[in-house]
Amino acid sequence: MKKHPVLVNSALIAVPLAAMAISIFFGKYQATPRDILSILISRLWPEVGRSPSPMLEVALLHVRLPRVLLAMLVGMSLSISGASYQGLFRNPLVSSHILGVASGASFGAAIAILYSAPPIVVQLSAFCFGLLAVGIALAISSLYRTSSTLTLVLVGMITTAFFSSLVSYLTYTADANLKLPAIVFWLMGSLSAASLKNLEFAIVPMAVGITALLAIRWRINVLSMGEDEAKALGINTGRLRFMIVLCCTLITSASVCVSGVIGWIGLIIPHFARMIVGPDHKALLPACLSIGGVYLLLVDNLARTLTNAEIPLGILTGIIGAPVFAYLLTRGERWS
Amino acid sequence: MSIEIKEAAFSYRKGPPVFEGLNFSAQTSGVFCLLGPNGCGKTTLLKCLAGLVTLRSGEILLQGRSIGSLKHTAIASIIGYIPQEHAYSFAYSVFDMVLMGRAPHLGMFSSPSKKDFIIAGECLDRVGIAHLRDKRFTEISGGERQMVLIARVLAQTPRIMLLDEPTNHLDFRNQTLILRIISNLAADGLIVIMTSHIPNHAITYASHVTLMNCGRLVVSGNPEDVITEKNLREIYSMDVRVFEISDPLTGNTLKFCEPLK
Numbered sequence: 001m002k003k004h005p006v007l008v009n010s011a012l013i014a015v016p017l018a019a020m021a022i023s024i025f026f027g028k029y030q031a032t033p034r035d036i037l038s039i040l041i042s043r044l045w046p047e048v049g050r051s052p053s054p055m056l057e058v059a060l061l062h063v064r065l066p067r068v069l070l071a072m073l074v075g076m077s078l079s080i081s082g083a084s085y086q087g088l089f090r091n092p093l094v095s096s097h098i099l100g101v102a103s104g105a106s107f108g109a110a111i112a113i114l115y116s117a118p119p120i121v122v123q124l125s126a127f128c129f130g131l132l133a134v135g136i137a138l139a140i141s142s143l144y145r146t147s148s149t150l151t152l153v154l155v156g157m158i159t160t161a162f163f164s165s166l167v168s169y170l171t172y173t174a175d176a177n178l179k180l181p182a183i184v185f186w187l188m189g190s191l192s193a194a195s196l197k198n199l200e201f202a203i204v205p206m207a208v209g210i211t212a213l214l215a216i217r218w219r220i221n222v223l224s225m226g227e228d229e230a231k232a233l234g235i236n237t238g239r240l241r242f243m244i245v246l247c248c249t250l251i252t253s254a255s256v257c258v259s260g261v262i263g264w265i266g267l268i269i270p271h272f273a274r275m276i277v278g279p280d281h282k283a284l285l286p287a288c289l290s291i292g293g294v295y296l297l298l299v300d301n302l303a304r305t306l307t308n309a310e311i312p313l314g315i316l317t318g319i320i321g322a323p324v325f326a327y328l329l330t331r332g333e334r335w336s
Numbered sequence: 337m338s339i340e341i342k343e344a345a346f347s348y349r350k351g352p353p354v355f356e357g358l359n360f361s362a363q364t365s366g367v368f369c370l371l372g373p374n375g376c377g378k379t380t381l382l383k384c385l386a387g388l389v390t391l392r393s394g395e396i397l398l399q400g401r402s403i404g405s406l407k408h409t410a411i412a413s414i415i416g417y418i419p420q421e422h423a424y425s426f427a428y429s430v431f432d433m434v435l436m437g438r439a440p441h442l443g444m445f446s447s448p449s450k451k452d453f454i455i456a457g458e459c460l461d462r463v464g465i466a467h468l469r470d471k472r473f474t475e476i477s478g479g480e481r482q483m484v485l486i487a488r489v490l491a492q493t494p495r496i497m498l499l500d501e502p503t504n505h506l507d508f509r510n511q512t513l514i515l516r517i518i519s520n521l522a523a524d525g526l527i528v529i530m531t532s533h534i535p536n537h538a539i540t541y542a543s544h545v546t547l548m549n550c551g552r553l554v555v556s557g558n559p560e561d562v563i564t565e566k567n568l569r570e571i572y573s574m575d576v577r578v579f580e581i582s583d584p585l586t587g588n589t590l591k592f593c594e595p596l597k
Contacts, residue, residue, distance in 0.1 A: 090425040218447035222439045224425040232386050234412030234440030279426035
């Protein structure tokens, strides 16, 4: 079953590091390892070396590095929340957006774009409406007496449908030349606006949510036994479920607000990870961090280098993800 | 350890009572078997005992303390519960399944340590399924699954075990294997409360039998006194004969019942 745990674990740590290192070299400004080394040295020990080119330094440190890091972080966040939700809902078909966080955030972003708000306000609005959408879902589900996960899924569908309709209305009425392209580009997901500021904005909620999910990850196994069995095993199911939803919402809202809506990752990466490390969430969640981060990083490298114009990420994750997933399903080990 | 039910009543929402006026107690180790027709309230009663649902009135006392005042973890480290049907989710390994039994003994942010691995391994041994350790739970037979669930309950190190029709869906041999494991656990000091549809199981393996019908406990006591033609006819509304024969090979007395054709 677990054939070479040491080998698998080392790969799960080494591959993301290697992928990040390599990704720094991709892009319009060609950089050699030597350039990067000298930039690093000039930053760390200014008296020893000098930066080869200020232009390159800005491109690497203020544009490319934050983008690489954000791609990793967003990929990690969407995958770990997808895996946690699949455990919570005991359903391998749900993804990180199940409770309406993406459509809520989209509405927040669209309305801010419509009022010509500056980028930071667009992000903040997306983040807050993402939280709000899930908050509404939880509030409605608490009105029903049954606390079943099925109710939560249905309520998630309700909030998703509601906010999606609002987004549709906004895109329908938006100025086709000025606002619409920005809204549509945002809805399809992109990291082209990545900056150090973005990174600073997103990293705190992501770090908090991911750390908390990792801390409770073994209990997700028990929760996935179903309401009665989990309770009989001493789990306070209501509290654990709320914690998971809170963490996932925090990190997906933070992701969506810096990258727009990126589908597929939260759905397929957990499956891919399960094929490698098995269904135990103790191993699954860290594996999702590694694989999801690498996957979005590679896709984003393609998005920014494949053509002269940026290709929206949401499009690429699907175009690449769908056939890869179809292939994996035919040959991989079935764990769910 | 003791568990006691006093004047218990339960109903879903504002519906009619599932059961009411129930009094029952288990003070010493043994197999307590609950017999009764479908829909008489056995499963609901077990769920109340496991602390999964709350009574409408009356109380359940665990070692003299009301179950409602105890936390989930406190209940789960005393009472283990195996539902009638296990709802599958992911294809966990057998060992991971058994390890989950350690949950009530672990804090919110901790996961199993070496000590828990050892306990889970011992529980597999105790039920005799150490060889299944690395198999996937979804790919083993129904009888093996039931043994895994028993091992998981044992990993909780409970004093009381609640089993809802533990022999459900099992073949002739596996039914016997499970019942033997259960009576061994009772001999080791556990209070086992199980529901069943097969009076012969109660005759052979139970130390105490309770007959339930239409939300009421009809009669309670030793298997010999309780499982009579009259009582069985009353709760199942059909004619049942109880036989007692002497096994010509061993000389032991065998008792069993059979409905008339």
